[in-house]
Amino acid sequence: MAEIHPFYQTHRRAMEAAMRERLDLAEAMLRERTHLSDIDGVRQDVMDEFAIVLTQMPYVGGGASRMSDFFMRLTGFMAISRVLRRHGVPVPVIGEIERETYKAQLLTIPEAERLAAGHQFMSPENQALMREQAARSVTKAHQAEFPEDFVYDFVEPGPQDSFEFGIDYKACGFCKLAARHGDKEILPNICGLDFDAYATRGIRLERTQTLAGGASHCNFRFSRLDRTR
Incomplete structure (x- = not known):
């Protein structure tokens, strides 16, 4: 099985917590817009897929590179997209859910x-x-x-x-x-x-x-x- 780069391994707990928060924020939209019945199953599928994505994230220099933060913040959405696409959700609908979820998550940070x-x-x-x-x-x-x-x-x-x-x-x-x-x-x-x-x-x-x-x-x-x- 592929391994997670040590740099991302040190941030894994925080990235997984961010993913769970996103799924909490997205849950109502997932129920309303995807017409999927087993949302709990979808959430687990996303977290399982995210574990795979973590092994695929390229190392680009760690803390010395400003782009490492982009990978850590955004590649989780690839896990969401992959799972929802496999469930037949249209790509534009996936994009709307992800963008609204990300904005809601960003707004949890004090202004x-x-x-x-x-x-x-x-x-x-x-x-x-x-x-x-x-x-x-x-x-x-x-x-x-x-x-x-x-x-x-x-x-x-x-x-x-x-x-x-x-x-x-x-x-x-x-x-x-x-x-x-x-x-x-x-x-x-x-x-x-x-x-x-x-x-x-x-x-x-x-x-x-x-x-x-x-x-x-x-x-x-x-x-x-x-x-x-």
């Missing part, structure tokens, strides 16, 4: 804490870190060491731009994971979670294309929502 995280994300210090990690991500040495990682450029705004900074993802760790395990159909559901993830922290995300949608890159553009100015 002050969420907005503080948003300020930190937009800070000059964090932008400097992202520039540094973006520059490293495109090197052959990094891609050879972490072939499943994201590859991206940091985007500075031009004179006519309204965003504060951007990220162009030229290769996506979730796309690689989905391609390897037959999850391409459910991949756009993962992409859809980004907007609420940033909005609940006081950040406006603008994005007009994704790798999952067939584009050459994902064009993330970030600015502060008015309430955080």
